[in-house]
Amino acid sequence: MTGPRGTTLEQALAAWLPAQRWFAHKGHDVAAVEVLHREVLADATTDGGPRTEHLLLAVELADGTRPGYQVPLGLRAELPVALEAWALEGPVDGLVAYDALRDPECIRVLADALAGAHDVGALQFRTEDGVVLEPGMGGRVLGAEQSNTSVVLGEHLLLKVFRQVAPGVNPDLELHRALSAVGCSSIAPVRAWLQGELGGETTTLAMAQDFATNAADGWSMALTSVRDLLSEADLHAEEVGTDFAGEAERLGRSVAEVHQVLATALGSAPRAAGTSPVPAMLARLDAAVAVVPELAELAPAAHALLSAAAEVAVDDEVQRIHGDLHLGQVLRTPAGWLLIDFEGEPAKTLAERREADSTLRDVAGMLRSFDYAAHQQLHDTAPNNQLEFRAKEWAARNTDAFCAGYAEQSGADPRDQLVLLRAYELDKAVYEAVYEARNRPTWLDIPLKAVARLCGVRTRPPLVSPDDPRTEEDDA
Numbered sequence: 001m002t003g004p005r006g007t008t009l010e011q012a013l014a015a016w017l018p019a020q021r022w023f024a025h026k027g028h029d030v031a032a033v034e035v036l037h038r039e040v041l042a043d044a045t046t047d048g049g050p051r052t053e054h055l056l057l058a059v060e061l062a063d064g065t066r067p068g069y070q071v072p073l074g075l076r077a078e079l080p081v082a083l084e085a086w087a088l089e090g091p092v093d094g095l096v097a098y099d100a101l102r103d104p105e106c107i108r109v110l111a112d113a114l115a116g117a118h119d120v121g122a123l124q125f126r127t128e129d130g131v132v133l134e135p136g137m138g139g140r141v142l143g144a145e146q147s148n149t150s151v152v153l154g155e156h157l158l159l160k161v162f163r164q165v166a167p168g169v170n171p172d173l174e175l176h177r178a179l180s181a182v183g184c185s186s187i188a189p190v191r192a193w194l195q196g197e198l199g200g201e202t203t204t205l206a207m208a209q210d211f212a213t214n215a216a217d218g219w220s221m222a223l224t225s226v227r228d229l230l231s232e233a234d235l236h237a238e239e240v241g242t243d244f245a246g247e248a249e250r251l252g253r254s255v256a257e258v259h260q261v262l263a264t265a266l267g268s269a270p271r272a273a274g275t276s277p278v279p280a281m282l283a284r285l286d287a288a289v290a291v292v293p294e295l296a297e298l299a300p301a302a303h304a305l306l307s308a309a310a311e312v313a314v315d316d317e318v319q320r321i322h323g324d325l326h327l328g329q330v331l332r333t334p335a336g337w338l339l340i341d342f343e344g345e346p347a348k349t350l351a352e353r354r355e356a357d358s359t360l361r362d363v364a365g366m367l368r369s370f371d372y373a374a375h376q377q378l379h380d381t382a383p384n385n386q387l388e389f390r391a392k393e394w395a396a397r398n399t400d401a402f403c404a405g406y407a408e409q410s411g412a413d414p415r416d417q418l419v420l421l422r423a424y425e426l427d428k429a430v431y432e433a434v435y436e437a438r439n440r441p442t443w444l445d446i447p448l449k450a451v452a453r454l455c456g457v458r459t460r461p462p463l464v465s466p467d468d469p470r471t472e473e474d475d476a
């Protein structure tokens, strides 16, 4: 397939992919692109409407790896100005090719295929039993793109089109379906999905679930609460109108509900004899030191904390969990909290993300997020003891409220397993240090300070001022 100027579709894609927000291999050179599968979903219409295609790609990187990617493509003879930003360089089959998910006409083709719940070549559009989707739903891409592209359909469904795809069932679909089947109130039920074949395996390509209108994400709500507290630094967290503790407690209950349903639906078991989560944590720490040299001086204390956890991590239960829980993965609707995005930690393989794990990993993820929210507005400002004291107080208050809510719902308080909980928090903070070093270097000090705090390493001068609100205990 060659354009008049000699550009092949593969070459055009190789040049285009690295510039896309969702391309997860930024910084890697794209050596070549192979089109693994190409399906025409709709031909161009006589009145100038687009041709809509679906592409599965293997993207060959300079290091020899070949991650899979999904690209629905629109093709038009003439491109409306609004689509120019999403176009590939050079014509394909004499047409201009672009990201189909930016074109409402292409989205309608996808939505109709989903409503039809049939196969198009090797693509299988599926709906849950009893679900009928009306044809003709319009669509729009939701806000800023993240790892994937999410499209609101008919203002009541959210279609998440996975961009990087690995062979197999995506845990986002698998866990959402398990939770939907029993009517779990803390997730948005899944209604339909798209699957195809990759590497000989049935592979999840997209998922449609109820769209929560009027929802606020937990991260924005928490930041507002912290901002209000810090702007009135003589007040305590409970005296501020936007105190978050009630929400944190409800959130704890929702997370516990999801854990309970996942254990009931998909099982739980004692960790296999002779296995422990700690060796993987130690390995991750050692690997992280190579990426973030600042971790080196904290490593001995971190090793000590993790070794202590190894003593107690022998008889904990494991089950399917969320795997990447933080305040950006929860939505507050008028009815309560919803957990979203059950894909698991992006750095792990699909097989690793589908392994049973400790629920403490999710709890620790949320506690780390309270710490992030508390310190995010202070991390690049001049040190201020008063404000740091308040931030710490906010994180502690919401940690307690979250754990209390979790305990009320599940009957088990995560704080009763403090040594193990601290190990999971440390493991997450180490992961975050690598994440920040690679993605947001100016935020690196947030997880680094957390690693030091969790390990009991002092990172600032001891208290000197008589009116310093910190106590030696706070400072420890």
Ligand SMILES: Nc1ncnc2c1ncn2[C@@H]1O[C@H](COP(=O)(O)OP(=O)(O)O)[C@@H](O)[C@H]1O
Pocket: 142, 145, 146, 147, 148, 149, 150, 158, 160, 188, 209, 210, 211, 212, 213, 215, 217, 328, 329, 331, 340, 341, 343
């Ligand atoms: N069911 C839903 N209803 C409303 N908004 C949602 C829903 N699920 C996700 N979102 C919004 O879409 C954004 C992206 O969703 P997410 O599953 O986290 O995708 P990604 O994997 O691309 O990060 C979220 O930050 C949230 O704001």
Ligand SMILES: O=P(O)(O)O[C@H]1O[C@H](CO)[C@@H](O[C@H]2O[C@H](CO)[C@@H](O)[C@H](O)[C@H]2O)[C@H](O)[C@H]1O
Pocket: 146, 147, 219, 324, 326, 327, 328, 329, 345, 346, 365, 368, 369, 370, 372, 373, 432, 435
């Ligand atoms: O893209 P994902 O949502 O899967 O998660 C990745 O990006 C997150 C940042 O958006 C990152 O989360 C870290 O920063 C958050 C604030 O932006 C904070 O609330 C989290 O606690 C902190 O871990 C996440 O680690 C990463 O996997």
